[in-house]
Amino acid sequence: MEEKTPRVEIIPEQCKGCELCVVECPQDVLFMSKKINQFGYMVAEYKGDGCTGCGFCFYACPEPGTITVYKKKRVKKEASA
Amino acid sequence: MQEVLGKPEGFVDNFVRKPGDYPKVTHYCPGCGHGRVHKLIAEAMADLEISDKTVLISPVGCTVFAYYYFDCGNIQSAHGRAPAVGTGVGRSNPGSITISYQGDGDLGAIGTAEIIHAANRGENMTVIFVNNGIYGMTGGQMAPTTLEGQVTTTTPTGRDIDEAGHPMRMSEMIATLEAPVFVERTAVTDTKNIMKTRKAIRKALKSQKDGYGFSFVEILSSCPIGWKMKPVAANQRITDEMVPYFPLKNFKDEIENRSPRPTKTVDPDPNKIIEVLGVDKDERLFKKDQSFIDNFKDQHVRIAGFGGQGVLLAGTTLGYLGMETGLNTTWLPSYGPEMRGGTANCHIVLSNKEVGSPLVEKASTLIAMNQPSLNEFGVTVKPGGLIVINSSTVEGKYTERDDVTCLYIPMNEIAESLGVMQAANMAALTAYLAYSKAFDVDMLTSLIKANFKKKTLIEKNVAVIQKTYEYVKENYLN
Numbered sequence: 287m288e289e290k291t292p293r294v295e296i297i298p299e300q301c302k303g304c305e306l307c308v309v310e311c312p313q314d315v316l317f318m319s320k321k322i323n324q325f326g327y328m329v330a331e332y333k334g335d336g337c338t339g340c341g342f343c344f345y346a347c348p349e350p351g352t353i354t355v356y357k358k359k360r361v362k363k364e365a366s367a
Numbered sequence: 368m369q370e371v372l373g374k375p376e377g378f379v380d381n382f383v384r385k386p387g388d389y390p391k392v393t394h395y396c397p398g399c400g401h402g403r404v405h406k407l408i409a410e411a412m413a414d415l416e417i418s419d420k421t422v423l424i425s426p427v428g429c430t431v432f433a434y435y436y437f438d439c440g441n442i443q444s445a446h447g448r449a450p451a452v453g454t455g456v457g458r459s460n461p462g463s464i465t466i467s468y469q470g471d472g473d474l475g476a477i478g479t480a481e482i483i484h485a486a487n488r489g490e491n492m493t494v495i496f497v498n499n500g501i502y503g504m505t506g507g508q509m510a511p512t513t514l515e516g517q518v519t520t521t522t523p524t525g526r527d528i529d530e531a532g533h534p535m536r537m538s539e540m541i542a543t544l545e546a547p548v549f550v551e552r553t554a555v556t557d558t559k560n561i562m563k564t565r566k567a568i569r570k571a572l573k574s575q576k577d578g579y580g581f582s583f584v585e586i587l588s589s590c591p592i593g594w595k596m597k598p599v600a601a602n603q604r605i606t607d608e609m610v611p612y613f614p615l616k617n618f619k620d621e622i623e624n625r626s627p628r629p630t631k632t633v634d635p636d637p638n639k640i641i642e643v644l645g646v647d648k649d650e651r652l653f654k655k656d657q658s659f660i661d662n663f664k665d666q667h668v669r670i671a672g673f674g675g676q677g678v679l680l681a682g683t684t685l686g687y688l689g690m691e692t693g694l695n696t697t698w699l700p701s702y703g704p705e706m707r708g709g710t711a712n713c714h715i716v717l718s719n720k721e722v723g724s725p726l727v728e729k730a731s732t733l734i735a736m737n738q739p740s741l742n743e744f745g746v747t748v749k750p751g752g753l754i755v756i757n758s759s760t761v762e763g764k765y766t767e768r769d770d771v772t773c774l775y776i777p778m779n780e781i782a783e784s785l786g787v788m789q790a791a792n793m794a795a796l797t798a799y800l801a802y803s804k805a806f807d808v809d810m811l812t813s814l815i816k817a818n819f820k821k822k823t824l825i826e827k828n829v830a831v832i833q834k835t836y837e838y839v840k841e842n843y844l845n
Contacts, residue, residue: 291369298390299616304398304591309657324389327397335737341372347566348402350409350436351391356552359370 288336292357294332300352303327307353309342309355371474377409377418377438380767384435386442394432398598403555404497404564405437408466411819412439412571417576421464422456424449426478428470430497447478450485450494457491461630464575465492466615472502475511475535482541489546489580493571494535494567496583499590500609507593513536514612538585542618549574549790554587554610556602563615570622578627587613590597594625623730652691652817653810660693663719666805670710670795671744672736672757676703677792681734682713684796686805691719710739717805733804734795736778741765755799757791774798774843781834787827802843808836 294316296307301323306331308316315336317318323329339357368743381390394617395402397568411474413842422440425433426449434441440463444452446709449467457465467485474496476673485492503509508521512534516525526534542550549571551566564586571582587609589601596604641647669683672678679700689696699714735741737760750770759779776798778791792816800806812829 293409299389301544302392304399306598306602309599329399339372340372343557344372344562345403345406348395348397348406349392350402350406352377354371354373356369358373 289356290344292337292355293333294337294339294343295356296330296332297352298329298331300349301327301329302349303329304348305330306346306348309344311348312340312342313338375406375410375413377412378405378436379438382433382435382642383473393436395429396590396592398430398589398591398601399429400499400555400586400590401497403561404495404568404586404588405433406556407446407565407568408468409437411565411572412437415569415572415576416459417464417572418588419484420460420462421461421466422453422454423466423468424453424456426467427474427504428473428502430468431469431504447473447476447583448481449473449478450481450490450492450567451655453492454485454488455491458631459633461632462562464489464572465490466495467492468511469494469496469501469513470501471496471498471537472508472510475537475663477839481802482537483544486541486547486581486583487544489548491578491580492570492582493829494581494583495568495571496585497588497594498585498609499588500534500614501593502603503590503591503593504689507590507595512537512613514608536613538583541583547583548579548625549584549617551583551617552585552587552613552615554589554605556589556605560615567617574622578630579622579625581629585613587615635821651693653693654816655693660719663694663717663730663795664805665720666715666717666803667716667731667749668717668727668799669712669727669730669733669744669747670715670734670736670792671710671740672734672738672792675790676711676736678711678736681714681792681796683717684793684811685717685726686716686813687818688810689715691814692806692810694719695722698720699725699727710743712740712744732799734790735797736795738762753799753803755795755802757795759791772802772841776835776838778835781838784832785827785834787824787831790831792827793828793831797832798839801836801839808832 313336315333316330319331341355344355345352384394398429402758411509423437425443427446449469452629453465453467477820493704498512500512502510509519513526513535515528518525537552538552549569555558555564567584570803573586587605591598591601652756670678670682682698686696687699695718697716702711717721729749731746733744734755736757745767754769755774757778758775759777765773778794782788800808815828
């Protein structure tokens with residue numbers, strides 16, 4: 287079963303707890319958890335519901351691969367030949 | 368079907384900056400603006416499909432390690448010199464994409480000359496100028512872009528513009544130049560500005576890809592640790608304090624009005640280069656004598672004195688002797704800031720085998736033109752070696768060593784008696800050759816005749832060589 291889209295995944299081991307994604311999220315579906323990762327940072331988490339796939343958090347995050355946003359593929363109308 | 372917005376392909380899979388269990392994270396501090404900028408560049412490189420022909424020049428600063436992250440060609444340059452290195456990369460690799468990634472200390476202070484002139488020449492490069500108003504890597508010192516009144520470790524009472532000048536607006540300066548096609552200042556504070564930055568970076572890179580030349584994107588970015596602020600507050604500070612002084616806008620966009628420049632192909636003909644340099648002819652002053660080469664005993668010579676004694680020239684002259692007879696030769700001058708009125712010395716290695724290192728750590732011969740040189744380098748001579756001492760300036764005998772041979776030559780007196788004070792170095796060289804018999808003294812004379820331009824000088828130097836040779840013969844040979 288494919289997981290539902292849109293959604294956001296945050297890899298806790300790669301999060302430095304800067305909170306920038308939480309601030310940028312327009313839907314307010316990210317939060318700083320009390321969980322502490324191996325570096326000692328409190329990590330950001332997704333509430334599990336409400337993501338619209340806007341990608342704001344992806345661009346807000348300074349780490350290359352910590353955040354991945356999955357959204358429905360936009361179907362482009364192809365010009366007829 | 369789903370679309371994924373994840374780690375851009377412009378990044379390498381694993382970052383080996385810190386060997387360990389976590390090769391997926393950068394070395395940047397939490398909330399650092401560099402990470403955001405990196406992501407936008409990596410994404411643009413992948414989307415424009417230019418990774419394979421991009422060379423990113425890392426500066427000095429926190430981004431010194433950019434080469435650990437980007438999946439493209441990488442070079443790390445000296446502080447501020449990224450545009451100069453980029454110039455070379457761009458010119459010698461026509462059609463490549465050059466990104467000069469620089470910070471404000473790098474670009475606005477030590478590298479001011481490089482960036483201004485690279486921009487003025489319209490080199491094919493995109494400069495990503497990350498401005499956080501501080502020297503972040505070294506612990507938060509004042510940079511050229513530090514705001515008035517801003518407290519840093521070197522401006523504990525705040526930047527005083529009467530003393531340190533005004534913060535420099537680099538984009539505005541660059542935009543006044545004729546050649547750049549695209550100059551814009553953006554910020555990576557919030558999504559709106561990040562998206563504008565994304566657009567600017569893509570436009571700049573695309574313009575270079577299309578052959579328009581020089582583009583410049585200044586990005587206001589936070590340094591939470593350097594500013595001693597939380598990441599979120601640091602981004603707010605950019606909006607509140609930096610943007611009023613560094614307005615976010617496009618300063619120049621000439622892409623529509625100009626036409627792409629044709630790619631200049633550089634195809635140097637190796638034969639032509641050899642011809643121009645004049646190294647195509649195997650012409651030597653002395654006829655090749657294979658038995659001389661085969662029987663040559665390696666010479667490791669250190670010549671030392673004070674600046675002005677002709678120490679380096681004596682070294683090159685000896686080096687020429689080696690080259691003109693077909694030996695392998697290295698000559699390495701060694702002097703620091705103390706050269707001005709201080710000591711100068713050079714290392715010469717002559718061998719019939721390949722020379723591994725040009726350094727003379729254990730000299731077979733030391734030529735000491737003055738007392739400090741003898742004191743410093745006398746101990747480095749190999750047991751059984753030779754020390755040629757200028758007895759005009761060194762008083763008494765050298766008693767530190769009893770396992771070396773010392774020649775005491777009044778070099779200054781010999782040279783002065785023939786009216787050419789500067790030729791004391793030739794006296795030194797002659798004494799060494801006469802005693803060691805490494806080369807025939809006549810060869811030195813021939814070399815001087817061939818290499819010196821002024822006829823009167825040749826005569827005087829030859830006279831010095833003759834007189835010194837007589838002196839050595841009288842006192843040390845037999």
